[in-house]
Amino acid sequence: MPKPILYIAITNHGFGHATRAASVAAEIQKQCPEILLILVTTAPRSLLEAYIPGDFIHRPRGLDVGIVQSDSLTMDKPATLEKLRDIRANQRSLIASEVSFIQQNRVGLVLADIPPLAAPIAKAAGIPCWMMGNFGWDFIYRDWGGEFNEIADWIGECFRPCDRLFRLPFHEPMSGFAQITDTGLTGVDPRFDLEELRSKFSLSHTPKEKIALMTFGGLGLHKIPYENVRQFPDWTFLCFDLSAPDLPNLLKIDDRFYRPVDFMPLSGLLISKPGYSTFSEACRLDLPIVTLTREGFAEAPVLLDSLQDHAFHQIISPAEFLGAIGIFCGGPCKHRDRLKSSQKMVIRRSHGPRSSICERIDALPLTLGVWAEILDSSTLN
Numbered sequence: 001m002p003k004p005i006l007y008i009a010i011t012n013h014g015f016g017h018a019t020r021a022a023s024v025a026a027e028i029q030k031q032c033p034e035i036l037l038i039l040v041t042t043a044p045r046s047l048l049e050a051y052i053p054g055d056f057i058h059r060p061r062g063l064d065v066g067i068v069q070s071d072s073l074t075m076d077k078p079a080t081l082e083k084l085r086d087i088r089a090n091q092r093s094l095i096a097s098e099v100s101f102i103q104q105n106r107v108g109l110v111l112a113d114i115p116p117l118a119a120p121i122a123k124a125a126g127i128p129c130w131m132m133g134n135f136g137w138d139f140i141y142r143d144w145g146g147e148f149n150e151i152a153d154w155i156g157e158c159f160r161p162c163d164r165l166f167r168l169p170f171h172e173p174m175s176g177f178a179q180i181t182d183t184g185l186t187g188v189d190p191r192f193d194l195e196e197l198r199s200k201f202s203l204s205h206t207p208k209e210k211i212a213l214m215t216f217g218g219l220g221l222h223k224i225p226y227e228n229v230r231q232f233p234d235w236t237f238l239c240f241d242l243s244a245p246d247l248p249n250l251l252k253i254d255d256r257f258y259r260p261v262d263f264m265p266l267s268g269l270l271i272s273k274p275g276y277s278t279f280s281e282a283c284r285l286d287l288p289i290v291t292l293t294r295e296g297f298a299e300a301p302v303l304l305d306s307l308q309d310h311a312f313h314q315i316i317s318p319a320e321f322l323g324a325i326g327i328f329c330g331g332p333c334k335h336r337d338r339l340k341s342s343q344k345m346v347i348r349r350s351h352g353p354r355s356s357i358c359e360r361i362d363a364l365p366l367t368l369g370v371w372a373e374i375l376d377s378s379t380l381n
Contacts, residue, residue, distance in 0.1 A: 024186055042060055095120055134167065143298035187284045212268070214238065240253050267287060270289045291307065
């Protein structure tokens with residue numbers, strides 16, 4: 001009997017979509033090892049391998065553009081619009097190419113995070129399309145107005161054939177989807193022994209509350225004021241920027257071997273920009289978050305509003321961050337409310353015969369659970 005095959009289409013924007021889709025793929029692989037995974041993304045295979053321990057097929061195809069950016073906060077709208085128009089103009093050939101691949105490989109289900117063309121591709125191939133996400137690209141582009149309104153309308157039409165949406169936390173309404181199931185946080189668990197990490201990186205004598213983890217996504221951030229860490233010699237700052245200067249209390253982590261989540265249990269503070277995947281992993285591990293604001297990106301206010309409800313947090317502007325990296329060192333983060341229910345990500349599968357890949361994954365809306373119990377405390381301690 002041939003293996004069931006799952007085609008996972010990932011939006012071509014940064015690395016956050018790739019890591020959260022890969023974390024779900026890893027759990028599917030763990031619970032349903034008979035499923036063959038095909039990951040369709042321009043994200044590097046090495047990034048996917050950091051999250052998926054088993055075998056998978058990597059199909060490097062870009063089904064959308066997301067946003068053209070020079071770093072994690074700087075957006076190029078004209079270049080984004082040009083690429084979107086190019087994809088729209090060539091959508092027929094792109095859809096035909098993927099349909100041919102899907103049919104030749106006998107794919108049984110498309111799971112997308114969350115390129116709009118995935119749904120028309122699945123419809124043309126005659127198989128179901130499930131999507132997951134906390135926002136749709138129509139929501140992002142419509143906020144920009146002008147010529148992007150027509151693009152947003154087109155994307156809304158692309159989403160229409162989707163059979164099921166798994167709506168993640170920190171979400172916009174996503175009301176254009178007909179069938180919506182709310183889920184819990186996605187993410188992977190740290191994979192290294194904490195004492196080994198402390199020893200290897202000389203952190204054994206550094207209190208957790210004096211370790212700050214800095215991560216700004218796959219695109220990084222220009223002009224990080226690394227020199228300012230000198231002002232806080234009793235703190236150790238961790239970063240994944242190997243081009244950062246050599247400073248006595250700045251530890252550079254080689255991300256070819258480690259992921260930010262691996263260092264979260266060692267850290268007392270996360271410094272980041274608005275991003276679902278980073279926020280989700282930090283919340284799963286109960287790590288306080290200091291985040292920059294992000295202007296002109298409609299997802300950011302949604303993320304920050306949710307963060308203020310459900311995590312220890314401090315929100316600062318990029319100007320404040322660039323001016324004084326220590327603005328948040330030593331002070332309490334703001335209070336967060338206790339969430340009412342808890343479960344970590346668990347894929348539940350049925351027993352007995354299953355006739356399709358949809359049944360084998362066994363209702364992905366049950367996979368992600370709801371939030372982890374949060375301690376009712378108002379300080380970092």
